[in-house]
Amino acid sequence: MTxxxxxxxxxxxxxVDPELRRPIGELDMVREVAVSAEGSASIGIALTIVGCPAADRIAADVRAAASGVPGVTAVALSVGVMSPAERHELTERLRGGRAARRMPFGPDSLTRVIAVTSGKGGVGKSTLTANLAVALAARGLAVGLVDADVHGFSIPRLLGLVGPDGTAPTPTRLDELMLPPVAYDVKAVSIGMFLRPRPGEAPVGAVAWRGPMLHRTVQQFLTDVYFGDLDVLLIDMPPGTGDIAISVGQLLPGAEVIVVTTPQPAAAEVAVRSGLVARQTGQRVVGVIENMSALTLPEGSTMALFGAGGGDAVAEALSTDAEPVPLLGTVPLSAALRECGDDGRPVVAAEPGDPAARAIQAIAAAIARSPRGLAGRALPLTPR
Incomplete structure (x- = not known):
């Protein structure tokens, strides 16, 4: 049978195109297809750009798909590139009618935007954000992650996107759109993906920018990166209440906020401030996470290295009669959490039985179950 x-x-x-996460037939990337009487299939495809980083994977997947059709005895594949006009038409279709550089996460968006903040650095906010993103994606949600900690970016390493040369892949450019790298089913973007060392320099780059540059960078991440249809967009915020916190508040006034603290009172007191500033910009504080809580020792006893009660204190301080703020969970000190982060293997995927991984998974489940705020959001209703 032929x-x-x-x-x-x-x-x-x-x-499926691994960058756009849509079938290549839907993207008009499949061109001529012919099958000879002997069952030899000749297939032509057109990639989006010259030097497409996903070219080898797409070609291999196309060969495998064609070879799996009953009656196909051989596959001959020719690979071309879209014309500028075809590429422009594709980008317009991906935007869904939205104008270039227009915010896709506005009041009408169906994407839930959650900014993860902290009052000070060193509380494990980025590690928690990366693991929450992976845990939510593992639950079947479409998840994006913006590393807004421009000065202290760490998301590429935490998601295993940093290669042996110490650099992360640069997002693919498709006309005015950027296609973010994907790791653990999370689409992520970070300034660390755009820094390249000069000859003789170490691969670790540094950013020394002030307010206007920081605002423009975050704005470009939100408007120019093609995330597609997301259920959740997590934003890893820098510590404190500076320029980026204000910019995100202006760009995403309807975002939800999760505050991260450690158990010690000194950290909890500072963490409250980040929640208060977020609320001043119109954002809604939906919960608190206490990181680095008591460690269970091998003999069964516990060691509260950083004290206790910080998470409860922050939740109580930020709660109001109209807007109670729950403690979403406590994440214990964990060597696996630290080691997996250094290795680029989120602990929720690499060591799911670890106590910290279980705690993060429970927090992700609580986030996924919690209702999203509809205040200020346009609903698709037509009066009759």
């Missing part, structure tokens, strides 16, 4: 060209086209068209 396969039909339609059957091969259907199989090949179902191959």
């Amino acid at each position: 396969a039909s060209a339609d059957a091969v086209r259907a199989a090949v068209g179902a191959v």
Whole structure:
């Protein structure tokens, strides 16, 4: 039995572009398809850009899909590139009618935006954000992650996106859109993906920018990066209440906020301030996470290295009669959490049985279950 060209086209068209996360048939990347009487399939595809980083994977997936069609005995694949006009048409379709550089996460967006903040550095906010993103993606949600900690970026390493040369992959440029790298089913963008060392320099870059540059960078991450249809967008905020906190408040006034603290009173007192500033910009504080809580020792006793009660104190200080703020969970001190972060393996994926991983998974489940705020959000209702 000889396969039909339609059957091969259907199989090949179902191959998903690893960057755009949509079938290549839907993206008009499949061109001519023919099958000879002997069952040899000739297939042409057009990639979005010259030097597409996903070219080898797409080609391999297309060959595998075509070879899996009953009756196909051989596959000949030709790979081309879209014309500028075709690429422009594709970017317009991906925008869904939205104008270039327009905020896609406004009041009408169905994406839940959650900014993860802290009053001071060193409380594990980025580690928790990366692991929460991976845990939410593992629950079947479409998740994006913006590393807004421009000066202290760490998301590329925490998600395993940093290669042996110490650099992270640069987002692919598709006309005015940037396609973010994907790790553990999380689409992520960070300033660390755009820094490249000069000859003779160490691969670790540094950013020395002030307010206007910081605002523009965060704005570009939110408007120019193509995340597609997301259920949740997490934003890893820098510590404190400076320029970026104000910029995110202006750009995303309807965002929800999670405050991270450690158990010690000194950290809890500062953490409260980040929640208060977020609330002043119109954002809603939806919970507190206490990190580095008591460690359970091998003999069963516990050691509260950083004290106790900080998470409860922050939640109580930020709660009002109209807006109670719950303690979403406590994450114990964990060597696995630290080691996996250094290795680029989120602990919720690499060591799911670790106490810290279980605590983060429970927090992710609570976030996924909690209702999203609809205040100021336009609902698709037509009066009759």
